[in-house]
Amino acid sequence: GESVGLHLPTLSVQEGDNSIINCAYSNSASDYFIWYKQESGKGPQFIIDIRSNMDKRQGQRVTVLLNKTVKHLSLQIAATQPGDSAVYFCAEIVGGSYIPTFGRGTSLIVHP
């Protein structure tokens, strides 16, 4: 498959473990945040989003936590599966805008 990043931070976990992927965002005026997942050979795919007036949001097997004080975002994946292996990007949108700015990404490798 195609490589989307040769110098990405990498998180390796065992199947069944919980994974936590972290993201530090840059703009204190950002008020909307999105996590995307990019599998090899594919474009990024929306996972979950959160607005700045929330500090936690849960989806199916995923939870996003937002800490505005330290401008930190995390994505927690429960019971990680081999199919979760991908590059994960956080994206921030500044208030008044609608264009997401993407972080560098984290490569998640799940070992069976």
Add this chain to the structure above:
Amino acid sequence: KAGVTQTPRYLIKTRGQQVTLSCSPISGHRSVSWYQQTPGQGLQFLFEYFSETQRNKGNFPGRFSGRQFSNSRSEMNVSTLELGDSALYLCASSTGHLSGANVLTFGAGSRLTVL
């Protein structure tokens, strides 16, 4: 429903040539955004089109241009190609709502290699 379709998937060009990439958005989506993805710079916003008008533009030189047709399909063009233009070019469509809740649906990308 059909997703975002990008053509061609792969192409090889030489320096100085120009290239045109095509994107067909999800039916009903009026906004098309283009991103350049490289290992060194990550995902960089190129421009966004809505209703045939460029509504937003990133920080790329004028060699990068685009357009959108009345059926919302979009093309981007890169002229006078440079080695550094080698990248995965991603197209994303959305409803185009002017708010943060403007979730992008991406295509698989066009992988451009410049020799």
